[in-house]
Amino acid sequence: MGFDPGRVGLAGERITGTFMEPRTNGCPHKGLDISSSGTPLPFTAGIFGRVISPIGGPWGTISVSPYHSPTTIVQYLHCSSISVGLGALVAPWSVIGRSGNTAPDGSGITGIHLHLQVVQPGPGTVPCWGDRNFVDPHTWPTPDLIAGDWEWKWSGTVGVIDYNTVRLLHLPGSNVGDVGSLDGRDDYVNRQNGSAWSCSGGWGRAEIISRGSTSVRINISQGSCICSNSRCETVAGPMTFSMLDMNTIGGSIAGHAFFATRLSGLDLRRRPPVTKHSVSNDKVHCVMAISEEIEKTAYFSHDMSLSVEELYGVVEDEIF
Numbered sequence: 001m002g003f004d005p006g007r008v009g010l011a012g013e014r015i016t017g018t019f020m021e022p023r024t025n026g027c028p029h030k031g032l033d034i035s036s037s038g039t040p041l042p043f044t045a046g047i048f049g050r051v052i053s054p055i056g057g058p059w060g061t062i063s064v065s066p067y068h069s070p071t072t073i074v075q076y077l078h079c080s081s082i083s084v085g086l087g088a089l090v091a092p093w094s095v096i097g098r099s100g101n102t103a104p105d106g107s108g109i110t111g112i113h114l115h116l117q118v119v120q121p122g123p124g125t126v127p128c129w130g131d132r133n134f135v136d137p138h139t140w141p142t143p144d145l146i147a148g149d150w151e152w153k154w155s156g157t158v159g160v161i162d163y164n165t166v167r168l169l170h171l172p173g174s175n176v177g178d179v180g181s182l183d184g185r186d187d188y189v190n191r192q193n194g195s196a197w198s199c200s201g202g203w204g205r206a207e208i209i210s211r212g213s214t215s216v217r218i219n220i221s222q223g224s225c226i227c228s229n230s231r232c233e234t235v236a237g238p239m240t241f242s243m244l245d246m247n248t249i250g251g252s253i254a255g256h257a258f259f260a261t262r263l264s265g266l267d268l269r270r271r272p273p274v275t276k277h278s279v280s281n282d283k284v285h286c287v288m289a290i291s292e293e294i295e296k297t298a299y300f301s302h303d304m305s306l307s308v309e310e311l312y313g314v315v316e317d318e319i320f
Contacts, residue, residue: 001141002138003032003046003116003137003138004138005035007044008044009044010034013034013035014034014035015033015035015138017029017033018033019031019032019136019137019138027126027128027129030117030132031075031115031116032137032138033113033116034114035113036114038111038112040080040081040100043096043098043099044093044094045090045093046142047066047068047074047090047092047142048143049067049074050065051063051085051086051090052064052086055082059077059103060079060082060100061076061077062076062082062096062097063075064096068143072119072121074117074118074137075116075117075119076096076097076114077116078099078101078103078109078113078114078115079097080097080098080100080102082097083097083098084096099112099113101113117134117137118137119132120133120134147178148171150168150169150171157191161191163186163187165184165185166186167183168183168184169181169206169218171208173208174208177207177208178207180207180218181206182203182206183202186199186200205219206218206219
């Protein structure tokens with residue numbers, strides 16, 4: 001799957017110029033032109049990557065080095081405004097600029113639009129392109145937006161407990177019905193007496209049950225968690241969480257997102273799931289509220305005879 005209007009956040013717009021299309025100056029078109037309804041519109045990167053040089057300049061250029069193909073350069077031209085700086089990390093849904101008609105005088109560029117071009121290593125295949133090897137953006141392979149390895153990390157202190165949490169989600173695809181896996185580890189230290197616990201678990205079925213353009217909802221089942229000095233549950237049924245509203249890089253957003261970092265190095269830090277802990281008889285009780293809807297949360301407990309609501313209340317009373 002390559003670039004198209006929807007891929008860069010311009011769904012409903014048209015491709016108005018194709019790769020290798022003849023131009024009046026005799027030099028074939030180097031990329032893809034996407035319409036903009038006659039007005040500057042925000043567009044997205046469409047890929048995971050890092051902003052590199054050149055940026056700005058007389059052509060209104062944004063250059064991105066894709067994580068999945070670091071020797072390639074994806075460029076977005078004629079921008080009327082640029083929303084990212086050199087070195088910025090971008091996700092497919094990151095707004096990086098607005099379409100426009102920025103170009104040097106006499107270049108013949110008219111009309112507000114987005115020009116997108118892909119440059120790969122190697123000698124140019126057309127004499128007028130010089131030493132740049134342009135390829136068709138419409139057929140250049142772009143990665144799945146969700147598939148891959150996702151990591152969530154959080155650490156801190158609640159009451160007298162220092163905690164450190166890591167979760168890894170492995171997804172082979174992003175379609176509803178695709179099944180991946182989840183594993184992770186939790187480490188706890190009681191500041192009062194120095195005693196420590198650790199929990200590790202694996203869940204062999206993480207099934208996508210719904211998804212949007214920037215979110216995915218997953219049921220997790222068929223797994224267990226084993227703790228030292230504390231007992232966690234064996235999953236008897238599906239646990240549901242969402243990676244929500246993945247459209248902001250940095251800072252916090254409303255709602256909870258379970259995973260915060262794609263392992264390519266892209267930082268998607270989020271407000272963490274609500275995590276509460278208590279200590280009783282050298283055992284740690286941990287509730288991870290992955291959704292604000294308690295009945296849909298995944299949770300760990302030392303006492304599986306309690307309902308989620310009862311457990312949540314017990315922990316809340318003990319800590320707060």
